[in-house]
Amino acid sequence: EAQVTQNPRYLITVTGKKLTVTCSQNMNHEYMSWYRQDPGLGLRQIYYSMNVEVTDKGDVPEGYKVSRKEKRNFPLILESPSPNQTSLYFCASRTQGPLRGAQYFGPGTRLLVL
Amino acid sequence: DQQVKQNSPSLSVQEGRISILNCDYTNSMFDYFLWYKKYPAEGPTFLISISSIKDKNEDGRFTVFLNKSAKHLSLHIVPSQPGDSAVYFCAASYQTGANNLFFGTGTRLTVIP
Numbered sequence: 001e002a003q004v005t006q007n008p009r010y011l012i013t014v015t016g017k018k019l020t021v022t023c024s025q026n027m028n029h030e031y032m033s034w035y036r037q038d039p040g041l042g043l044r045q046i047y048y049s050m051n052v053e054v055t056d057k058g059d060v061p062e063g064y065k066v067s068r069k070e071k072r073n074f075p076l077i078l079e080s081p082s083p084n085q086t087s088l089y090f091c092a093s094r095t096q097g098p099l100r101g102a103q104y105f106g107p108g109t110r111l112l113v114l
Numbered sequence: 115d116q117q118v119k120q121n122s123p124s125l126s127v128q129e130g131r132i133s134i135l136n137c138d139y140t141n142s143m144f145d146y147f148l149w150y151k152k153y154p155a156e157g158p159t160f161l162i163s164i165s166s167i168k169d170k171n172e173d174g175r176f177t178v179f180l181n182k183s184a185k186h187l188s189l190h191i192v193p194s195q196p197g198d199s200a201v202y203f204c205a206a207s208y209q210t211g212a213n214n215l216f217f218g219t220g221t222r223l224t225v226i227p
């Protein structure tokens with residue numbers, strides 16, 4: 001089954017404690033992306049990657065890091081989480097060819113930073 | 115600054131009637147538009163898209179209309195069903211380059227049986 005998986009689905013942590021949210025896709029997609037969803041703001045892009053070892057900032061990259069060492073994985077790293085990073089996070093992927101199509105989203109990770 | 119706007123946070127419609135969800139954008143360079151549907155505790159799922167070279171795209175009960183001069187698009191669902199109750203996000207993109215998506219804030223549709 002074609003899918004994007006994220007782990008963990010729910011996470012409660014404290015300010016300053018480093019954490020990683022994993023994202024994996026099994027569709028051999030070149031493009032992967034991270035979004036956060038906040039009330040009244042919709043989904044905003046954090047980082048994206050157009051292929052292995054190629055990453056770039058989205059609209060709200062502050063406080064986040066990413067890496068793309070393998071095509072299927074695109075982890076999101078919060079080196080020192082703060083309460084304003086409490087949010088619902090989504091990973092997404094799609095093809096990067098001429099027929100790009102729509103992005104496929106993971107189920108989401110709900111993060112609470114105390 | 116929000117480049118894609120959905121000004122109606124919520125919409126209620128009777129089962130069997132038409133649902134019309136609206137979306138406005140400010141960037142005239144956007145040339146590809148999508149609608150996503152989101153159920154609670156799930157990620158957004160792609161519903162329908164339209165390229166700027168068209169003004170209408172239809173897929174079953176779902177039709178998207180694009181008015182480039184007004185920078186406006188709408189999603190029509192006919193007939194509406196209770197299973198359509200969800201949050202609908204409008205998104206816009208460029209066909210070239212990174213092709214990142216810019217999302218609206220969403221409209222919660224409730225279809226009343």
